[in-house]
Amino acid sequence: MTARLPAHTGPETRGLLADPLLHELGHGLGGPFHVLLxxxxxxxxxxxxxxxxxxxxxxxxxxxxxxxxxxxxxxxxxxxxxxxxxxxxxxxxxxxxxxxxxxxxxxxxxxxxxxxxxxxxxxxxxxxxxxxxxxxxxxxxxxxxxxxxxxxxxxxxxxxxxxxxxxxxxxxxxxxxxxxxxxxxxxxxxxxxxxxxxxxxxxxxxxxxxxxxxxxxxxxxxxxxxxxxxxxxxYVGAEDWREFEETSRPEHFHAGKRFGGGFYPYHSxxxxxxxxxxxxxxxxxxxxxxxxxxxxxxxxxxxxxxxxxxxDQAGFTVFRVQGVKERDGYAILTVDGSSLSLSEQWFDSEFLPDPLLVPARAHADAPAGPYPSCVGAATCLESDLLTWRKIPFPKPPAVGDLLVYLNTAGYQMDSNESPFHELPLPLKVVVEPASDRFRWHLDRRPA
Ligand SMILES: Cc1ncc(COP(=O)(O)O)c(C=O)c1O
Structure with a gap:
């Protein structure tokens, strides 16, 4: 099993992850979106x-x-x-x-x-x-x-x-x-x-x-x-990164994937x-x-x-789980977007910090995890995976859950974005705290 790589988060991100606004935005925007902080x-x-x-x-x-x-x-x-x-x-x-x-x-x-x-x-x-x-x-x-x-x-x-x-x-x-x-x-x-x-x-x-x-x-x-x-x-803690580097093996990735480009040094x-x-x-x-x-x-x-x-900490990217397929000992999730909205694949590499599942419904009766899962795109390409690594999710991913890739504002969001397959480009939503709640608007408002 792959090591966990929990991503560092800032206070606004933590507040938003616990706020109903995220599901509300997912519902209202009807596709993947980037949150800008x-x-x-x-x-x-x-x-x-x-x-x-x-x-x-x-x-x-x-x-x-x-x-x-x-x-x-x-x-x-x-x-x-x-x-x-x-x-x-x-x-x-x-x-x-x-x-x-x-x-x-x-x-x-x-x-x-x-x-x-x-x-x-x-x-x-x-x-x-x-x-x-x-x-x-x-x-x-x-x-x-x-x-x-x-x-x-x-x-x-x-x-x-x-x-x-x-x-x-x-x-x-x-x-x-x-x-x-x-x-x-x-x-x-x-x-x-x-x-x-x-x-x-x-x-x-x-x-x-x-x-x-x-x-x-x-x-x-x-x-x-x-x-x-x-x-x-x-992006991640020293100890988690050390463990990942020491224990990572091809079988921790879907199809035994190896990356020619190596990985960004996610701990610094x-x-x-x-x-x-x-x-x-x-x-x-x-x-x-x-x-x-x-x-x-x-x-x-x-x-x-x-x-x-x-x-750093100025945004994250939200996809919706669209399908969950069981394989030998892990699941293949399909989300409503593509790896072109997570640009690290450009470098024959992968954005490694663990994405977070924000469940649509409570999982009160689910047995304790982990539930290893890789993350595929809603495209026809065999190689279009957002995450090849079998992430050890603590709860079973389900259709309708949100999958949040943290700290993606630096290069990940749009360097490679493409409306391939006529999939809509993820919208960018600017979110700021306002007294006891969050307020949002689209990044580009009509002039
Ligand atoms: C000339 C130049 N300046 C600045 C940067 C920004 O680098 P970074 O985002 O790693 O700070 C780049 C990145 O390619 C660059 O080519």
Whole structure:
């Protein structure tokens, strides 16, 4: 039997799980839905800003918009004074619509289209240049508009030399020569690392601070280093995660499924704003003082682009159990949606925290569980499972029960969503506490 992986929950989630509103929404919306909890987003934003204040470091938080398409989080980011990391024209448009000012945008992503560059220059956005040919196109766009383009040079992390993003050392040198004479105004350097390593981020940040010093000596007044995103989210407890990792076997999954992509590290001792605190407190290699002091001494601003971490506890996803089929020693549940609303399958992986059953009726007479069950989608695809793992539910799942996947706001909800089979896309419902009850509205109300 697979280990249990109970998900951490915030107080609003716990309140909602015990509230009749959830079944009411299921009934009223007639399909799967995502619950968005913007108060949790606000708290995460305040925590990131608080870390900069506490460390006495000039910093800027850019919410990585790609992590969730909801309007409410973009609006809350604008109100909290965050910038926004956008990687497409659609995201840029949404950011402006939410109230983020052009100068507070950071445009990332590879080989940005000329149209995106044009709008970014007109808006006064900061543009993370990913390649030399992109720098040439940015230069041409800025000249044509007779404007200065604000830019960072994104570097290829030496620890991740096979990344397809960023400029290597030779390209950075070539870029600095070109920028000296151009319509591009360089403000600094950036990187984004895969994984969640604190030390790698502190080391590379300090390397880029030293690069800022050398670039200033060339007459370019750079003052910013962006360390990208990759602030972990702590989904499950340390002990549960250790047990899962030690005991997990293919037979714990439907059809003995193995995942080529491995799993997200669902437990993380330094997560979210605490990870930023740890990065600032780390003494980078080649330095004698913590990164915070390295930045202060060099008068360099630290930019961060968290996506997932700003959405920690800011939402969950609700499906309705549509069928229960018994197999040898476990059940196959079918829910009224698909794995495209739980995007981890994209990475040949699985969203592992245990979903919760919210029963439609009391199970007073059911013998004590567990009732291991995997979770299939309402589609014709053999491989469309939301959960291959045989979750040990404490009660027998029944048709009409709600199945709640917790803490899904960061990337899970909509990165892969598709109306395959003409299934409706799950609606997004914003829920907030109001005195003695919860109030809700759809994320996108008619304008
Ligand atoms: C350039 C860049 N910045 C920020 C992020 C956000 O990362 P995370 O959601 O892990 O914080 C990403 C994610 O892919 C990215 O590519």
């Amino acid at each position: 913007p108060n949790a987003f606000d708290a995460n934003a305040a925590a990131f800003l608080g870390v900069f204040a506490e460390a006495g470091v000039q910093g800027r938080v850019y919410y990585a918009k790609k992590a969730n398409k909801a309007a409410v989080f973009a609006e809350r980011a604008a109100v909290a004074g965050l910038g926004m990391d956008v990687a497409s024209r659609g995201e840029l448009r949404e950011a402006l619509d939410a109230g983020v000012r052009g100068e507070d945008l950071m445009v990332t992503g590879p080989a940005k289209a000329d149209e995106l560059l044009r709008v970014a220059v007109l808006q006064g956005a900061l543009i993370a240049v990913d390649a030399l040919d992109e720098l040439d196109r940015l230069e041409a766009v800025a000249r044509e508009l007779d404007r200065k383009a604000r830019a960072l040079l994104r570097v290829l992390p030496p620890e991740q030399p096979h990344s397809r993003f960023g400029l290597d050392e030779r390209e950075v040198t070539a870029a600095l020569v070109r920028i000296g004479l151009s319509a591009v105004s360089l403000e600094g350097f950036s990187f984004h690392l895969s994984g969640y390593d604190v030390r790698q981020r502190a080391d590379l940040a300090a390397t880029l601070v030293r690069l800022c010093r050398r670039t200033r000596a060339l007459g370019l007044p750079v003052d910013s280093v962006s360390i990208g995103g990759g602030f972990a989210v702590d 001792p330094a997560a979210g704003a605490d990870a930023l605190r740890a990065i600032l407190a780390a003494v980078p290699s080649g330095e004698r003082v913590p990164l915070a002091e390295v930045l202060r001494t060099a008068d360099v601003r630290l930019l961060v682009e968290p996506g997932r971490a700003l959405l």
